[in-house]
Amino acid sequence: MSYASVINKIKMLPDDSLNEAENYIEFLLYKLKNNSENKSGKVKLGIAKGQFHIPDNIDIVNDEVAKLFGVE
Numbered sequence: 001m002s003y004a005s006v007i008n009k010i011k012m013l014p015d016d017s018l019n020e021a022e023n024y025i026e027f028l029l030y031k032l033k034n035n036s037e038n039k040s041g042k043v044k045l046g047i048a049k050g051q052f053h054i055p056d057n058i059d060i061v062n063d064e065v066a067k068l069f070g071v072e
Contacts, residue, residue, distance in 0.1 A: 013021055066072060 010018075010021060
């Protein structure tokens with residue numbers, strides 16, 4: 001597939017779809033950048049370490065969550 005072919009297809013999109021197309025292109029560029037930075041192909045573990053708190057007992061809020069979904 002050539003750039004010209006892709007551009008022609010983008011030109012066929014209605015104006016309200018251009019934002020979605022641009023978002024997808026940004027995603028592909030992001031993915032490409034991250035893949036080139038991590039050439040090992042392995043997922044980097046611990047990237048969010050210390051940014052989230054995991055409670056000792058995740059079941060403690062089950063009743064509250066059930067109420068939010070209308071289950072009692």
